[in-house]
Amino acid sequence: MADRAPEPAAGSEGELLLGWLAFHRDALAAKCDGMSAEQLTTMAVPPSDLSLLGLVRHLTEMERVYLVRALEGGELHLIYCTEAEPDGDIVGLTPDLSQASMDRWHEERAHADRLLAAARALDGTAPGNGRSVRWNLVKVIQEYARHNGHADLIRQSIDGAIGE
Numbered sequence: 001m002a003d004r005a006p007e008p009a010a011g012s013e014g015e016l017l018l019g020w021l022a023f024h025r026d027a028l029a030a031k032c033d034g035m036s037a038e039q040l041t042t043m044a045v046p047p048s049d050l051s052l053l054g055l056v057r058h059l060t061e062m063e064r065v066y067l068v069r070a071l072e073g074g075e076l077h078l079i080y081c082t083e084a085e086p087d088g089d090i091v092g093l094t095p096d097l098s099q100a101s102m103d104r105w106h107e108e109r110a111h112a113d114r115l116l117a118a119a120r121a122l123d124g125t126a127p128g129n130g131r132s133v134r135w136n137l138v139k140v141i142q143e144y145a146r147h148n149g150h151a152d153l154i155r156q157s158i159d160g161a162i163g164e
Contacts, residue, residue: 004030014122017137024144025109027164031151032056032102035158037095044157045150052154053098054090055147060105061089062143066129067112070136071119073127079104112140 004026008019032040032052040053057080069076080089093101122134129136148164155161 013134017122017134017141018116020141021137021144024141024148027148028055028059028144028151030164031148031155031161035155037098039158040098041093041095042154042158044154049087049091050150050154051090051093052151053093053101055151055154056105057089057093057101059144059147060101060108062140063105063108063112066136066139066143068108068115070126070128070131071112071115071133076128079108 005019005022007023008016010016011019035052040056041051043049043051043054060079061081064079065076082088085091116133116137119133122137123132125131126133126136152162152164
């Protein structure tokens with residue numbers, strides 16, 4: 001992954017938050033970069049079910065819940081998780097799911113970005129959950145930051161690669 005968003009250095013609150021979101025999205029993408037479909041589904045830290053692809057799918061769900069649905073409103077339709085399989089984003093993953101899952105992550109991110117660009121103010125109420133746009137944005141950033149630590153461990157255990 002050649003072009004990554006840098007850590008935001010300065011700017012308004014909104015610019016900083018969007019900068020950190022971009023930074024953390026790109027950090028996860030970098031952890032997945034160069035991995036085969038098999039490697040993306042490797043559960044490298046037993047007994048955990050987490051894989052790089054599982055993290056991507058989980059963060060796709062977080063983008064859906066806390067940005068897309070929160071900012072757009074309407075009924076929540078999860079992408080991978082169901083009542084029958086609440087961890088459908090993480091468990092039972094096979095290499096053949098890799099490309100479609102990565103594509104869906106990028107689509108959900110783009111949808112969220114369009115909604116964030118249209119949001120008038122960070123303190124405005126998101127119609128989908130009644131919290132502020134700011135709250136939802138910080139929630140997604142912290143989800144990425146938390147899970148990027150998992151991605152570091154998984155990637156290092158697969159091929160030794162380290163770094164943000």
